[in-house]
Structure formats: structure tokens, C-alpha cells
Amino acid sequence: MLRKKITLKLQAKFLIGDSLIILISLIFIVFAFKTFWFFETGSVVQVNFQGKTYGNFSLFQNKKINLIGKEGESIIEIKEGRARFKSAPCKNQYCVQQGWIHLTGQILICIPNEVSIEILGKSKAYDSLNY
Amino acid sequence: MTHSIIKIKTTLLDHQIAQLSAIAIGLSLIESVLPSPMPGVKPGIANIITLYTIYQFNFKTAMWVSVLRVFATSLILGQFLSPTFMLSLVGSILSLLTLYFAIKLPSKFLSPVGLSVLSSFAHIAGQLFLVRIWLIPHPSIYSLIPIYSVAALLFGFINGWITYHLLKRHNSI
Amino acid sequence: MRFIKFFLIVFTLCFLQSCSQTSLYQSKHYIFGTVLDISIYGESDKKAEEATQVVLKEFTRLHNSLHAWKKSDLTDLNESIAKKKSYRNASAELIEIIKEARLLEDASHHLFNPAIGELIDYWGFHQDEFNPIHPDQSKIKVLVERYPSLDQVLISGSTISSTNPHVKIDLGGYAKGYALDRASKILRDHHIKNALINIGGNIIAIGQHGNKPWRVGIQDPRGSQAIAKLDLLDGWAIGTSGDYQRYFMSDGIRYCHVIDPFTGFPVQGVYSVTVLIEPAQNAGTLSDVLSKPLFIGKREARQAIAEKLNIRHYLIIEDKAISATQSMADRIQFLDVHAQKKNHLEITG
Numbered sequence: 001m002l003r004k005k006i007t008l009k010l011q012a013k014f015l016i017g018d019s020l021i022i023l024i025s026l027i028f029i030v031f032a033f034k035t036f037w038f039f040e041t042g043s044v045v046q047v048n049f050q051g052k053t054y055g056n057f058s059l060f061q062n063k064k065i066n067l068i069g070k071e072g073e074s075i076i077e078i079k080e081g082r083a084r085f086k087s088a089p090c091k092n093q094y095c096v097q098q099g100w101i102h103l104t105g106q107i108l109i110c111i112p113n114e115v116s117i118e119i120l121g122k123s124k125a126y127d128s129l130n131y
Numbered sequence: 132m133t134h135s136i137i138k139i140k141t142t143l144l145d146h147q148i149a150q151l152s153a154i155a156i157g158l159s160l161i162e163s164v165l166p167s168p169m170p171g172v173k174p175g176i177a178n179i180i181t182l183y184t185i186y187q188f189n190f191k192t193a194m195w196v197s198v199l200r201v202f203a204t205s206l207i208l209g210q211f212l213s214p215t216f217m218l219s220l221v222g223s224i225l226s227l228l229t230l231y232f233a234i235k236l237p238s239k240f241l242s243p244v245g246l247s248v249l250s251s252f253a254h255i256a257g258q259l260f261l262v263r264i265w266l267i268p269h270p271s272i273y274s275l276i277p278i279y280s281v282a283a284l285l286f287g288f289i290n291g292w293i294t295y296h297l298l299k300r301h302n303s304i
Numbered sequence: 305m306r307f308i309k310f311f312l313i314v315f316t317l318c319f320l321q322s323c324s325q326t327s328l329y330q331s332k333h334y335i336f337g338t339v340l341d342i343s344i345y346g347e348s349d350k351k352a353e354e355a356t357q358v359v360l361k362e363f364t365r366l367h368n369s370l371h372a373w374k375k376s377d378l379t380d381l382n383e384s385i386a387k388k389k390s391y392r393n394a395s396a397e398l399i400e401i402i403k404e405a406r407l408l409e410d411a412s413h414h415l416f417n418p419a420i421g422e423l424i425d426y427w428g429f430h431q432d433e434f435n436p437i438h439p440d441q442s443k444i445k446v447l448v449e450r451y452p453s454l455d456q457v458l459i460s461g462s463t464i465s466s467t468n469p470h471v472k473i474d475l476g477g478y479a480k481g482y483a484l485d486r487a488s489k490i491l492r493d494h495h496i497k498n499a500l501i502n503i504g505g506n507i508i509a510i511g512q513h514g515n516k517p518w519r520v521g522i523q524d525p526r527g528s529q530a531i532a533k534l535d536l537l538d539g540w541a542i543g544t545s546g547d548y549q550r551y552f553m554s555d556g557i558r559y560c561h562v563i564d565p566f567t568g569f570p571v572q573g574v575y576s577v578t579v580l581i582e583p584a585q586n587a588g589t590l591s592d593v594l595s596k597p598l599f600i601g602k603r604e605a606r607q608a609i610a611e612k613l614n615i616r617h618y619l620i621i622e623d624k625a626i627s628a629t630q631s632m633a634d635r636i637q638f639l640d641v642h643a644q645k646k647n648h649l650e651i652t653g
Binding site: 060061126127128 | 341343500502520523528530533543544546549578638639
């Protein structure tokens with residue numbers, strides 16, 4: 001069955017099935033961007049720790065958040081409308097390397113230490129402030 | 132005391148699997164030192180070997196190569212049983228599953244490129260699923276879908292293209 | 305090639321589909337001596353704008369009628385009282401308000417006392433900006449012992465007078481809430497089904513924000529952001545009295561605008577009191593008034609005060625503690641987990 005495949009494959013690089021798959025992928029990507037991605041500047045960063053929301057913090061403040069997870073200490077820094085992982089105990093340091101995020105929908109995740117930070121925007125933490 | 136020599140009979144196929152796996156592991160290791168724009172976004176070049184094996188040998192062989200690669204790479208990198216390993220494993224399993232069914236389709240419709248794209252989407256789907264239900268059970272994970280999809284399409288395409296050329300070259304020799 | 309054409313067509317088609325339009329109308333106005341923030345959901349801009357204009361007109365009217373120190377019907381009334389004269393042709397609204405306020409004053413055992421205008425004036429809070437003063441104990445004692453109260457206000461027909469010339473009515477803790485009720489009525493009369501009205505921090509909700517409830521943040525009395533948030537359901541109102549908006553510092557001591565009628569001094573040590581009021585005709589008014597008795601009253605008396613006034617949901621932030629009723633604690637979500645832990649939340653009532 002697969003021997004047949006080898007000879008047939010030499011026919012063409014792109015076959016009709018390929019085009020179909022690529023087309024569907026593109027459509028999906030467009031849909032994914034419209035549904036899951038935002039381009040506006042965020043105003044609140046949501047910190048998730050060990051599966052739960054740890055808190056929502058305004059991006060317009062200078063703040064450091066220390067979380068001690070099972071790998072060690074993750075330090076999240078909020079400054080001038082942006083947020084980042086200042087330091088993390090994980091080996092890969094992916095989360096730290098990403099640098100600052102500030103757009104709604106952007107998210108940084110430190111899987112080993114179970115911390116993630118996400119920028120919220122359009123859906124603000126609240127609609128109006130009582131004071 | 133009598134000497135006991137345990138001889139494991141190896142077949143040619145075993146050797147071939149070992150070789151392919153070795154190459155796949157090598158590619159994985161190279162990839163692990165390459166910087167990635169975002170965690171989880173990887174070219175997945177070891178998948179070229181998986182796909183290549185499906186064509187040159189059969190699905191079962193490819194499965195062996197793939198799984199061996201995931202285990203060995205994680206052992207070498209000291210990530211065995213870590214979340215990274217789990218993600219890799221889940222992604223590979225789902226990827227293989229998809230390929231298993233995809234290759235049943237008449238092959239005049241699908242070339243390595245299409246298969247590769249399919250398998251890479253399956254890969255990220257598996258990983259996102261695992262992250263969503265286990266590592267970060269939060270709907271915010273969905274915001275990664277757009278970027279991961281682009282990577283899946285792009286790298287799936289490139290890997291498939293490379294696989295095609297590899298096969299072409301190896302079969303005209 | 306044909307494949308590329310395909311892809312381009314599909315791509316363009318996808319993007320041509322416009323993204324969702326937000327049907328949230330928002331407007332901010334400076335009126336009534338404070339900021340009015342109206343959010344209307346699910347209505348055409350035209351309709352929302354129309355309704356907002358009516359609310360603005362109403363607020364201007366209220367401003368001219370009830371202002372505590374700028375020329376208004378209220379200041380005219382106070383003048384008459386000071387001169388021991390009768391104030392004639394009072395509006396039905398003013399009379400209604402005084403009656404309502406008196407009931408609340410009595411129910412709160414005079415902790416809420418809108419007749420202490422002279423004291424408030426003395427402390428300098430009858431101005432837009434306040435300057436620090438050095439409290440004169442004896443002068444304050446004199447003011448307190450005049451014991452002004454709405455009980456001393458007599459209403460006969462449309463004539464208002466008082467037996468105590470030192471009664472000076474200041475509806476500071478009442479008017480905003482009252483305005484909220486008026487605004488809510490106007491919007492509902494205009495068939496607006498979903499809106500959030502915020503006047504000077506006091507908020508009342510109509511309907512929801514689309515498919516989820518309106519969400520309201522509670523200001524951190526010592527910070528610049530919200531310390532907690534909660535869902536404000538249809539008809540519910542929320543109000544906070546705090547020492548962080550209108551106050552001055554003198555010799556390192558904070559003097560806020562909430563004056564204890566019994567001591568004559570501003571309350572010390574309480575940062576903010578937030579009350580959540582269930583739907584009622586005067587929910588807005590209550591959300592303004594009812595935070596005062598809890599703010600002023602002694603800590604030990606709070607539960608009794610809350611019971612008497614039927615305040616079921618409240619949150620009090622003080623120097624070293626945050627306390628709330630169970631039902632309030634259940635409704636709020638702290639935005640800063642540290643705040644909750646640092647000032648261990650005490651459940652009262």
C-alpha cells in the first residue's frame with residue numbers, strides 16, 4: 001500500500017488535498033485572530049498562579065509581584081503600562097526572554113512554575129469605579 | 132560460574148530505526164538550542180524524519196522513531212517526565228494518530244506537504260489541549276491559538292517541502 | 305498559481321466581514337460638583353445621547369435646587385431659617401426630600417444628620433477647595449451643643465420653618481444618591497434597558513452589560529486603583545463614604561469631610577465604608593445615606609446600626625482591618641490578593 005505512495009509522490013509537489021488543507025488552515029487562522037487576538041493596548045494584567053487567578057493589577061503602576069511556586073520564585077514586574085517576567089526559576093527561561101508585553105491578549109507563561117500573566121483590555125476588570 | 136552472554140538479535144530494521152531515531156534526536160537537540168520567538172513555537176524539524184520514515188518504511192516504524200525520539204531527547208536534556216516532555220509526547224501522539232488516518236486517504240490527494248501541515252496542526256492542538264486541562268486551566272490559553280496556528284502552517288509546510296525533496300532525492304538514487 | 309488565487313480570495317473575504325461593533329455608549333460630564341459617568345448598552349447612539357441629555361438637564365436642575373453652599377433653593381431655605389423666618393413656596397420635591405431625610409436621621413439615631421451645615425462650614429468643607437484649619441475645641445463645642453436636627457424643621461403645607469436657627473441643611477450625604485434615583489428613573493422612562501450610572505462614585509445599575517452583569521470596582525482608599533470588584537445587578541446601588549476624597553491634613557492629622565455630629569470632629573481611623581443596596585425605589589438615595597452611620601458610628605455599635613437600618617451588605621476598610629458582612633464578602637472579589645491577606649478580612653454581621 002505504501003509502496004504505491006512512493007512512486008505517486010513523485011508526480012507533483014502540490015496536490016489538490018494539500019491545497020485544501022492549506023486553504024482551510026488559512027481560514028482557520030483568520031478566524032483565530034479575529035476571535036482570540038486583540039491589538040489594543042491593555043490596561044490590566046491578570047496573574048494566574050497554580051490554576052487560579054491570583055489577581056488583576058492595573059498596568060499603570062510600578063509593582064513587583066513575587067510568587068513562590070514549586071520551582072522557585074517568579075518575579076513579575078509591572079511598569080509604565082507593561083508587564084514582564086523579571087526573573088523565573090525555570091531552566092528554559094522562555095518566559096523571561098519574551099520581555100515586556102502590553103497588548104490585550106498577550107500572554108506569558110512559565111509552565112514549570114505554573115505562573116502566567118495575561119494582558120486584559122477590552123474586557124476591563126470592571127465597568128465603573130465606586131469611590 | 133558459567134559465562135552468560137546475552138545476545139540481542141538485531142535485525143536490519145532495528146538498525147535502520149536506530150539510525151533514523153538518532154538523526155531525529157540530533158535534530159531535536161539542535162532545535163532545543165535555537166532561540167524561539169515564543170515558547171511552544173518550534174520548527175519541529177525532527178518531524179521531517181517521522182514523515183520520511185512513513186514513506187520509506189511504514190507507519191509502525193515511523194511511530195517507533197517518533198516515540199524514541201521524544202523519550203531520548205527528553206532524557207538527554209534532563210527533561211524526562213517534565214511538563215515539556217509531556218507536551219512533546221502528547222503532541223507527537225496526536226500527530227501520529229492523525230497521520231495514521233491521513234495516510235489511508237488516496238495518496239494522489241495528499242503529498243508530504245499536506246500531511247506535514249495536518250500533523251503539525253494536530254501537534255499544537257494536542258499541546259494546547261494538555262496545557263488547557265492540566266498546566267494552565269484558564270481560558271486565556273486560547274489567545275495562543277492564532278500564533279500557534281500560523282507557526283503550524285508555516286513550519287508544517289516547510290517541513291513537508293523538505294521531506295518531499297528528501298524523498299525525491301533518495302528515490303532517484 | 306491557481307492555489308494562490310484561491311487563497312487571496314478567501315483571505316479577503318474573511319477580512320471583509322467586519323468585526324463586531326461595540327454597542328456601548330459612554331459619556332462623562334462634570335456636573336453637580338462632581339463627575340457624572342453614564343454607560344448605556346445596546347441602544348443606538350442617538351437614543352443614548354437623547355436620554356443622557358435629559359439626565360444632564362435634570363442634574364443641572366438639582367444642582368440649582370439642592371446645592372449646599374452655592375445659591376440654590378436650599379441655601380435660600382437655610383437663610384430663612386437662620387433669620388428665624390419661614391420659607392414659603394417650597395417645592396414638593398424639597399419637602400419630600402426633607403421628610404425622607406428626617407426619617408433616615410431618626411432611624412440612624414442622628415448619626416446621619418443633614419442639619420449640621422454649620423459644623424461642615426466651620427471645617428471648611430463648604431468650598432470647592434479646602435484649607436487646613438486648626439480646630440478650636442471651644443468653638444466646636446458651641447456648634448455641637450446647638451444640637452441642630454431635622455426634627456426641628458416644621459413643614460406646614462409648602463412652608464418650611466425651624467425652631468432652631470442653627471439648623472443648616474446640607475444634603476451632601478443624600479443628594480448624590482437622590483440624583484442617582486432620578487437618573488435611573490429617567491433612563492427607564494426612556495426605555496433604556498441596560499445602563500450604569502456613576503455620579504461622583506455612587507453607582508446604580510440598570511439591566512446588564514450585554515450578557516454579563518455590570519461590574520463595579522471599589523476604590524482602594526489608600527491607593528489609586530480598585531481594591532476589589534463586584535457584580536452590580538439590575539436595580540442595585542453601591543455607595544462609599546471615604547476619607548480620601550474630601551479632606552485636608554493639618555499637623556499630620558487627616559481631617560475628612562464626614563463629621564460626627566456628636567463630637568463635632570471628622571471621623572478618624574476609618575478609611576472607607578461601602579454599602580450595597582438592593583433594588584428599591586430609593587436604592588440610590590440609600591446607597592449615599594447609609595454609609596454615613598456606619599462610618600461615624602463606633603465599631604461596637606456597627607452591627608446594631610446595620611440591623612436597624614437594614615444594611616445587609618457592607619464593607620469597611622480601616623487602619624488595620626477590612627471587615628465585611630458575609631453576604632458582601634461573598635459578592636466581592638479582591639483584585640489585590642495582598643490587600644486581603646495583609647488586612648485579614650473579618651466577617652461581621
